[in-house]
Amino acid sequence: MMMNNFFLPNGMGAVEAEYHEFPLEEYNSNPFIQALPPLIDKQTIIKKLMSPISYKEEERNMDSAYRLHLIHRLYKLFQPLPIHLSIWNTIHTLIYQGYIARNPFDKDYRRYINKTGKQIINRTFDINSRADFRTTANSATLIGYSGMGKTTTVGRVISNIPQIVVHNYYNYQHFNQIQLTHLTLQTPHNSSLKSLTLQFFMKIDELLGTNTFQKQVSRNLSTDAMLPLMGQVALNVGIGMLIIDEIQHLQNRGVQQMMNYFVTLMNSFGVPILFVGTPASYSVFQNEFRISRRVSGNGEIIWNNMENDKEFYFFLESIWRYQWNQKYVPLTKDLVDIFYEQTQGVSDLIVKLFVNVQEMCITNGKEEFTVDMIKRCAENQFRLMKPMLDAIRSKNIYKMAQFEDLRKIEYTSDIQISKPSKERIEVIQSKTKVVKEATKKITVHKKRNVKRVVDNGDDDIRVLLKISGDTTPYQLLVEKDYIDNMALWMEGEGK
Structure with missing residues (x-):
């Protein structure tokens, strides 16, 4: 059946939920999953991704002025490759699996949403506390060279999943719910978590016609206070997946805080995340095992340049x-x-x-x-x-x-x-330079073979000992008043 498309009051396109039966038991009885498109085989995926362009042989005989424009059709061509199928399967797995634990008709999940909502309103929600919620959300990373088409491919894949789904009835029950299946955010250049949070609210308002951004900005809340609100909105609109693009923009000072929150989004609010970036972002995930384990939960897709092969x-x-x-x-x-x-x-x-x-x-x-x-x-x-x-x-x-965007990532066993990062190479080169300079100084010093001459005063103990002759060191020190004559002390005690 064809989906019933319509427009929201703000002009954004949406579809009315149509529920499909899946052969997988865990995908049924959940309106968020059943409203998603049925899963398809490899050949159908290729047809969905492929974007041929118009071409007729007789166009080669047209005037050159027109042909100069015709060749630009090539920029719209999309030819699926094996890696595109991997990206398709990864994205669909993230979304479908992420919804398993977020069934709006599950009593335990509804209880958890209500409890979390009250805590956020009362400002008692602790983002670092262990949530009483067993998430099925996971994450994945897509890391590849600039110019390989990462963002374009992700866009083509998610274009086959309706972004806004409106629910009215489910199994003959009233179910008034808007479902946002995916949302793409750009990593701020300054690694600001507040900028990312505000961007989230702006995108939600743009898509759904709400005024969440205006409310949060007017309240002038701190970042720590806004983060739980971001999670609550994600629960309210049933976000299927967050796509964090250009993750390489994360800087050292912002990595830990932002990554901790991404982990919290997955654990406490059940939102799957796809990280997209260039090879420069790979070191971001390698810095800490806990982060690496979480962000590679659903696998890593490494997209290097093509070899000269088939x-x-x-x-x-x-x-x-x-x-x-x-x-x-x-x-x-x-x-x-x-x-x-x-x-x-x-x-x-x-x-x-x-x-x-x-x-x-x-x-x-x-x-x-x-x-x-x-x-x-x-x-x-x-x-x-x-x-x-x-x-x-x-x-x-x-x-x-x-060139950080070109750092190739290899598979071994x-x-x-x-491969070593630019910073690592600079450290190695710096240390090598220091060692070479130190070695050079030592060599020069040996070649010169200059003896140090120390000008000691007449009262220097070392000088006195050298010229003492037959006088014992003890007698010499007594004569020069460096130490007391112990014999006098002994005589005093006898008296």
Whole structure:
């Protein structure tokens, strides 16, 4: 059946809840789960994700002025790869599993919501206390190179899940509830937890037409007071999953506080979280075992650049048919190799290079590109990215570590090992420099072989002892009044 779409009073689109029966027992008897789309197989997922673009062979004969615009259709193309299926399954698992413990028709869960709500109103809720609630919420991380399409892929996946679902009746019972299946937040550049909280309230108000943000700002509450309110709103609107994008913006001073709250959101309020970021964010999760254990609860998806293998060939082949030059150029091994050499398997750069080389051919009237033209085009268009591409091309971890977004994460014996961070390399280099300088000073000192000359005064004990001759040290010290003559003390005691 087709979903009944309508608009909320604020103009946002929503759907009326339709309940599906699942073969999994734990997914039934819960309106939050049953209102979600049915799970689908791999082939259907690929069809859902795929976004082909319009193309007709006769368009290659159009005037160049129009073809220069037609080639920009390539930016809208989305070709599913195996990693996209992993992201799809991870997101759906997070949302569906996270709702299991949050069944609004479960008496224990309703009791917990009421109890927590009263504590928040009375300001007795302790965010660090152990919640009397067994959550099924989990988290996952998506870490990958800039330009691989992390945010775009997450957006395409969640676009297949209605964001706002309105419930009216469930099993012939009144059930007036708005369900927000997912919400995306951007990590503040200053790692401010208050900024993240206010962003949360603003997004909720934008989607649902509420005035939560205005109320919280007018009350001028502290961050600690606002955090429980954020959790309460998450409970009230049945948030299925929080997506925290650009997590690499977290700075050292804000990591601990923000991560602690994310853990609390999962434990106390049952909200699953997907963290999305570049390799620079990997060290954020490795700093503390407790955080690492929680954020990798539903797995880690590591998205490095493509190797020059079957996957890269498949991706390039999928866009190759979209040529608007008058002379069609077949895909050869030389062309595959030059495209990899100039893009290093970064999805965004592959598409941009393919667009730009076609634009060059149309503009100069040659209407056919060659290996040399591709190389020249890349040199002109990717001039700013040359240091980064050279670092990837070198496969030198120290060069790549200069650009945090390019730090490659490898798998070794099923253990994920991160390459040394830029900070770590700087520490090592600094220590090496200190050792070298110290060694150099020692060497110079030995070469000079300069003896130290100390000018001691006449009353220096060391000088007196050297010139004492036959006089014993004791007699010398007595004569010079450094110590008392003990014989006089003995005679005094005899008297």
